[in-house]
Amino acid sequence: MGNxxxxxxxxxxxxxxxxxxxxxCHCSCVWNTFETYGKCPECGFVHKKTQCISCHQYxxxxxxxxxxxxxxxxxxxxxxxKL
Numbered sequence: 001m002g003n004x005x006x007x008x009x010x011x012x013x014x015x016x017x018x019x020x021x022x023x024x025c026h027c028s029c030v031w032n033t034f035e036t037y038g039k040c041p042e043c044g045f046v047h048k049k050t051q052c053i054s055c056h057q058y059x060x061x062x063x064x065x066x067x068x069x070x071x072x073x074x075x076x077x078x079x080x081x082k083l
Contacts (some may be wrong), residue, residue, distance in 0.1 A: 006067040008034050015054035022053045037061070 009016045023033040029042035038047040038061040049058045 006034075008064050009066055010052040010055060011059045011063040012056070012057040013052060016050055017053070022057035023047075023050065033061070034064070 001012070017034055017066050019032055019034075021031045024030045025040040025043060025045055025047070027040060027043040027045070031041055033047060033050055038050065039045070048061060050061045050064060051058050057066070
């Protein structure tokens with residue numbers, strides 16, 4: 001699900017994830033949370049906050065995506081083109 005073109009970084013310290021599976025769900029699944037936008041691939045639980053591996057602070061998962069405004073703009077432009 002994750003998009004390689006997305007810019008992702010910790011909103012508190014700017015650490016950038018390297019694609020490795022650092023995050024663990026309460027069901028014990030370990031995965032890269034940014035591949036699934038915070039949704040555990042095993043149990044389906046959606047994690048609303050993500051802990052940084054570097055600074056250990058929690059931030060809302062959407063806050064890690066640095067270019068959401070541009071993504072929304074592209075989606076809106078694609079919708080207009082289809083009309």
